[in-house]
Structure formats: C-alpha cells, structure tokens
Amino acid sequence: MNNMYFTEEHNLFRESLADFLQKEVVPHIDKWEETGTIDKFIWKKFGDMGFLGINYPEAYGGLNLDLFYTVILQEELQKINSGGFAAAIWAHVYLAMTHLNAEGDETIKQNYLVPSIAGEKIGCLCISEPSGGSDVAGMLTTAVKKEDHYLLNGSKxxxxxxxxxxxxxxxxxxxxELGNKGMSIFVVDRDTAGITATKLNKLGWRASDTAEIAFDNVKIPITNILGEENQGFAYIMQHFALERLVMGINAHARAEFALNxxxxxxSERTAFGNQLNKYQALRHKFVDLYADMEICKQYNYTVANRLNNKEYVVKEATISKLKSTKMADEVIYECLQFLGGYGYMEDYPMARLLRDSRLGPIGGGTSEILREIIAKMVIDKKAYKPAT
Structure with a gap:
C-alpha cells in the first residue's frame, strides 16, 4: 500500500470495510443483479457502520474523515464485482448528499442529510435530460417561482x-433567459405529486435502478432551494470534480481487480504443458496493462490529495475520468481474453465487469464532452472558478 497517502488507520479501515462487504453485501449481489433492486436493509447497515458519512461533519452523524477514506470505499466496492451496487452507493453519498452538505441550510441538513448519513433516506441527483445528456447548460427543465413555491416541469x-x-x-x-447563469438546485421529496419514474433496462450496472423521471407541475417549497437562486451551474461544476474523480478511482480499482x-x-491454468503466465506474449501484454493501470492509479491519488487539500481540481479530475475509464475498458477487454472461453461465461467475473465498465466513458459526462471541457481549459484558456 502507498504510505505516502495511506496511514495505518486507513489500512485498518480498509480491512474492516472489506470484511463488511464480504459478509453483508456479497451474499446478496447475484440476487440484486438479477432483480435490479437493492434491498433497503443494506443501506441501514452501511449507515450504522458510518460508511455513508465518511467525509461529512460529525454534527450530522458523519465521521469527518479525509478523502482517502473515500478512495478506500470506492476501491473496495469495485472488488465485489457489481458496478450497479457501487454506483447506487456513490450516487447517494457523493452526488445527492454532496449538494445537501455544501448548499443546504440547517433545516435541509437536519431533514435530509442526517437521515442520509444514517441510511434512512436515499437520494439521487437529477441533471441529465433526454434532450441534452451531458449538456448541462442546455437543460430544459424549469422551476418557475410562484409566491411561496416553485413549479417544476421537465424531465431527467x-x-x-x-x-x-x-x-x-x-x-x-x-x-x-440567462442560460447557465439562470440555473438553480432543489431537494424534492419522492412522494410529491407530479413525479413519475420509469425504470430503464441497461446493458450493465444491473443491480442499480436507473430511471427517466418526469416532473409535471411539481410544487417545491421555496425553502427547498439549495444555496442561492441562479447559482446552480457553478455548484454543479464545482462538485463535478469529486464525481469525476470518484469515477476515475472506480475505473482504476476495477481494472486492478480484473488484473488480479x-x-x-x-497462474493456475495450463496450455501445452505450461502455465499461461509463463508465455512471453501473455506476460508482456499483462505488464503493459498493469503499467497503464498503475499510471492512472497514481495520478488519481495525486488529484485526490489536492482535492483533500481544498484545491480546485476540475481540470485534473476531468482528466482522471477521461483517461482512467478508457484504460479500464481496455484492461478488462484484454483480461477477458486471458480467460479465453471462460471469460465469456457468466459464471466468471469478466463478463459482468466488461458490461459494467463500459458505462465509465459515458456516465457523468461522456468522454467526448470531457475532451471539449479540457480543450476549453488548456487551449482556449477558459478559467472555471469555485462557487462563492
């Protein structure tokens, strides 16, 4: 383990988490992958262990730990080979809850963040739209102010x-009329009238529930706005750094799992009298893949360290997701090949890994969009700034 970033306390946390996942999660994974529904009880168990509040304030039930505990959570979740379950956890903890903590007032934190950390309420973040996908600035969903509430219409x-x-x-x-300068963020209860959700049938991430959501004249109390009105785009861009870094970490972790x-x-399989790991063609291919994984892993640790030190790392985190997700796809594709026909069998982990990994270059901003964002920063010298 890299002692530059991980202390003995980190390592003990990793051992405890790995043991928890093996005992409490792994026995249910195949069922959840088949049904596409994660049983509610597991959220409470995660909350009781403190795993949903790792980097959140103690005042709301969190542990207030550094970002490398989050790195450990993401890495260990990849080792149980369910991208869908891992996504459900981090979408709750690092997408929905991030906004509650950063922009929510005290009432919102008590009503939503506290039960979220405890595993009693689960959240989702609704940004992408059917018409725009990764084009955040081009969203069409509106929230019109009407005296003591907003009226929400649109779809995600x-x-x-x-x-x-x-x-x-x-x-x-x-x-x-203000474009991305006229965007706001709200927290909305699931049972509010006018909300409908349709479950989507996906190639991978089968355990998680992914939806298209429609909002038809949904009344949102004015008090449910997060942060300041019309500052939503700045909040989203700032938090994208954590989302993209999390996806980069997920990618290097699942690639490492596949390689291992x-x-x-x-080392156990033989062909023509030799173990497969003794054939030079396979050994050298493996080393190339391992080197690519290790480069991304060390880069991601560096970016995590900077983010942990409160630096603004939107560019670096975007690079993390762009390169790490591409690397993971390539590594897992080749690892499946190492297994030959068994790699194609559902009884072995590579088939699910391959399907789950393919979402990496798509979700949270496609690689094409990320390249353009990076181009604006490094070619056009556009400077994104933290939300004030």
Whole structure:
C-alpha cells in the first residue's frame, strides 16, 4: 500500500470495510443483479457502520474523515464485482448528499442529510435530460417561482437511484433567459405529486435502478432551494470534480481487480504443458496493462490529495475520468481474453465487469464532452472558478 497517502488507520479501515462487504453485501449481489433492486436493509447497515458519512461533519452523524477514506470505499466496492451496487452507493453519498452538505441550510441538513448519513433516506441527483445528456447548460427543465413555491416541469434521464430513492436533488432553470447563469438546485421529496419514474433496462450496472423521471407541475417549497437562486451551474461544476474523480478511482480499482483475477487464473491454468503466465506474449501484454493501470492509479491519488487539500481540481479530475475509464475498458477487454472461453461465461467475473465498465466513458459526462471541457481549459484558456 502507498504510505505516502495511506496511514495505518486507513489500512485498518480498509480491512474492516472489506470484511463488511464480504459478509453483508456479497451474499446478496447475484440476487440484486438479477432483480435490479437493492434491498433497503443494506443501506441501514452501511449507515450504522458510518460508511455513508465518511467525509461529512460529525454534527450530522458523519465521521469527518479525509478523502482517502473515500478512495478506500470506492476501491473496495469495485472488488465485489457489481458496478450497479457501487454506483447506487456513490450516487447517494457523493452526488445527492454532496449538494445537501455544501448548499443546504440547517433545516435541509437536519431533514435530509442526517437521515442520509444514517441510511434512512436515499437520494439521487437529477441533471441529465433526454434532450441534452451531458449538456448541462442546455437543460430544459424549469422551476418557475410562484409566491411561496416553485413549479417544476421537465424531465431527467439516466438517473441512478431514480426509482427507489426517497428524495431527488434536481437542477432546473429558474431564469431560462440567462442560460447557465439562470440555473438553480432543489431537494424534492419522492412522494410529491407530479413525479413519475420509469425504470430503464441497461446493458450493465444491473443491480442499480436507473430511471427517466418526469416532473409535471411539481410544487417545491421555496425553502427547498439549495444555496442561492441562479447559482446552480457553478455548484454543479464545482462538485463535478469529486464525481469525476470518484469515477476515475472506480475505473482504476476495477481494472486492478480484473488484473488480479486474470493473473490468478493464468497462474493456475495450463496450455501445452505450461502455465499461461509463463508465455512471453501473455506476460508482456499483462505488464503493459498493469503499467497503464498503475499510471492512472497514481495520478488519481495525486488529484485526490489536492482535492483533500481544498484545491480546485476540475481540470485534473476531468482528466482522471477521461483517461482512467478508457484504460479500464481496455484492461478488462484484454483480461477477458486471458480467460479465453471462460471469460465469456457468466459464471466468471469478466463478463459482468466488461458490461459494467463500459458505462465509465459515458456516465457523468461522456468522454467526448470531457475532451471539449479540457480543450476549453488548456487551449482556449477558459478559467472555471469555485462557487462563492
């Protein structure tokens, strides 16, 4: 383990988490993958262990730990080979809850953040739309102010936890004529009239519930706005750094899991009288893949360290997601090949890994969109700034 970033306390936490996942989560994974529904009891168990509040304030039930505990959570979740379950956890903790903590007032924190940390309420973040996908600034959903409430209309899609969550953190245009400078964010209760969710049938991430959500004249109390009106785009961009870094960490972790599994298989499998890991063609291919994974892993640790020190790392986190998710796809594709016909069998982990990994370059901003964002920063010298 890299002692530059991980202390003995980190390592003990990793051991405890790994043991918890093996005992409490792994026995249910195949069922959840098949049904597409994660049983509610597991959220409370995560909350009781403190895993949902790792980097949140103690005042709201969190542990207030550094970001490398979050790195450990993401890495260990990848080792149980369910991208959908991992996504459900991090979409709740690092998408929905991030906005509650950063922009919510005290009432919102007590009503939503506290039960979220305890595993009693589950959230989702609603940004992407059917018409725009990764084009956040081009969203069409509106929230029109009407005396003591906002009236929300529009739709969102590809929303993780979009069916079974208890509340939704929703971005909408409060002043559409201002473009991205007229966007706001709200927290909305699931049972509010006018909300409908349709479950989507996905290639991978089968355990998680992903939805298209429609809002038809949904009344939101004025008090449910997060932060300041029309500042939503700045909040989203600032928090994208954590989301993209989390996806980058997920990618290097699942690639490392695939490599470890493939190496173990190759050390036990023989062909023409030799173990597979003794053939130079396979050994050298493995080393190339391992090197690519290790480069991304060390880069991601560096970015995590900077974010942990409160630096603004939107560019670096965007690079993390762009390169790490591409690397993971390539590594897992080749690791499946190492297993030959067994790699294609559902009884082995590579088939699910391959399907789950393919979402990496798509979700949370497609690689094409990320390249353009990076181009604006490094070629056009556009400077994004933290939300004030």
């Amino acid at each position: 899609t590809f929303i993780t936890n979009g069916v079974y969550s208890d509340y939704l953190v929703v971005a909408a245009k409060t002043k559409p 599994y493939a190496l173990n298989y190759m």
